[in-house]
Amino acid sequence: MKKTIFVVAICNKIHMTQFSDNIRFLRSQKGFSKQKLADALEIKAAAYTTYEDGRTEPPFSVLQRIARYYHISVDLLLSVDIRKVDIEKLLTLDDNRIVLPIAVDKNGENLIEIIPHKAKAGYLAGYSDPEYIESLQHISLPFLRNGKFRAFPIEGKSMPPFQDGSFIVGQYVEKAENIKDGHTYVMLTKEDGIVYKRVYRKGRRFMFHSDNPEFEPYEVKASDILEVWQFAFALIGKEYQPDNLPQDNMRDLLLDIKMDIKKLVSKIS
Template sequence: MKKICKNIAHLRHLKGFSQENMAEQLGITRSRLSSWEEHRAAPPIDMLIKLSDYFNISVDSLVKIDLTKVQDLRDLLKIGGNRILFPVMVDQDQNDLIELVPLKASAGYLDGYADEEFIENLPRISLPYATSGKFRAFPIKGDSMPPLESGAYVIGKYVENIDDIKDGDTYVVLTQNDGLVYKRLYNTTKADGTIQFHSDNKSYLPYHIKPEDIFEVWHFVCSLNPTDRPVSDLLYNAIQDIQNSLVGFKLDGRKMIAQS
């Protein structure tokens, strides 16, 4: 309850509303809103849904995520029709830090991608050129997207809207049934309501997925193969150090390694 109450008060302040103005817009009394913000009561489910619509934030995020870390509503990126927290962290030189999903942690990504604690526990690396957006690094497994090999990493930039998918570009996508995949996408939603997933290895047939079965889309920025250094030795060594240090990393049994 405490997290919900803190979130309501914080989001109201970010919007610049008084308790009286917000209560009037929600159709409730000021004293009722005050009781939520002061931890004396918790909003019932019907009001949680109303607050979710009011702030354009998912109920799950409103309940589970500490939104007081956000000082600008632009730091909340969209997933589907709602918003979820993507906190941007920087190093001592003010370079953005990006989360790296290790091979051993990728099995739990489908369950953990919206879990604040799961994301906060991911290792981070610094990429000075990773600005103006949210970036994340994902491990690749398989041979369907040459020249990338198993063990490679793809660093992607978060795509807020499926309509922004550029036909023929490559993306890391989190899907309901396949987990993390790396494919070349074609947006055919206007034609048949689906997104086409293509492999560069023609041994693999293309397939279609409905937008509602897609949870995250990350636009390819750069890649790192285990046999070359297309980004930098520093990044390569950072990834190797992270992989070597993750002995005994807990998994949940799901097979969610990115299939290339």
Template sequence: MSVLSENMRHLRGQQKYAQQKIADDLLITRGRYAKYEDGSSEPPIEILIRLSKYYRISIDLLVGLDLSKYSLEKMMKLPDNRTIFPITVDEKGENKIEIIPEKAQMGYLQGYSDPGYIEKLQTISLPFLRNGKFRAFPASGDSMPPFKNGTFIVGKYVENVSDLKSNKTYIFITQNEGVVYKRFKKKTSRNIMVSSDNPLYKPYDIKLAELVEIWEYACSINTAEFETETLDMMTVKDMFLSLKKEIDLIKKR
């Protein structure tokens, strides 16, 4: 049986409806409906649309995700009727946080809406992160000190761009750059301005049309301890930034 036929059987069982009732509601015969449910025939697009509206579930979920594994009440709706995030829990009832490894960062752009891709990711659970959907992304480069390569930034999913807070840090998933971790500065009608904490990098704009997902910083997980040299450099950096701010204030007077 296909994923779709299994889902049709599962959803009908949850409602405790007979095949005849579903068929009547879809305006087809029971025999035709039975073929779709047992997998001997595939429904045309107009029937898929009716099923989607009937159960209020997007078509991509109906045909691509085993719905028997998830609670529909614990799924988060996404804009544009995209795949929803199933908020899964471990045996202790804690949220499962998917981990996007370094090697899978570029693949995430192709797989973020593929339930099969997400299901294959490793997960962790953190008891202090609840009430939302969380995902962990690897930090890279030197634009956001003190996070070094190998650090994982855990983000909480943000549903609307209007929820962004000035000077807070976020993981932005974009069509062109992929996964970037930046500080949000401001929003215009077409863009958002972001900046790095490393002063060597200039702020820049991201087009709203290129934004795929936004994840607000929740916590970080270091996979290596800080070295003494690193801490010393951070102190020097803080002194440099403080001096730079004082010079800027003098120039404005």
């Protein structure tokens, strides 16, 4: 049996009842009066009272201020009864913009969501939708702990030895500055969806390289990257065939030289 702690993506329309209940609960937890909280938020006490009573909706700037004051996401304030959530166990992203779903089993062990091949195309639309994430199957790998992990399907032959049917288990990376040159990552991008590449920095952009030199590297803007998952483990679904393995040392050497030349040309350009 599993349980899932999550919040949903930001809504276009504020759920006033839930929001009002949440900010009333948070204020009571701190033991603050409405006036004291309003002063901390730099708004009028009368205005704050209308938010807590559910009579008016706060402007987005005030909504952000409240979220930052309590160090929780706007999503959490709007959509989830936080009285039923252990906030300390939630994994937050940059700028309090969302909270990732975290699935655990009955013993509290972290479960790993598996993105199946047939659902790969839908991940770009569903990665921030808790209903989509909750519907995924899960596995548990006891040696992968202290982080948030997710398994992604691999297609094509751009990253040998991984072939169609393989899964890369990635550990969630919270900030772009934590990306290390030359390491491999599952990247979710606005243009290509899920890709598994070796990544290098290039100013405010990133170069995505395939380990198969037949595939050209390409450049991606940091603003086009939605999620980053660093390689943690691989699940290979097919056995190796002789044709999949290098035939001799000379071939390996030529492929390495070709890749080095491409990297050098890329840096020069």
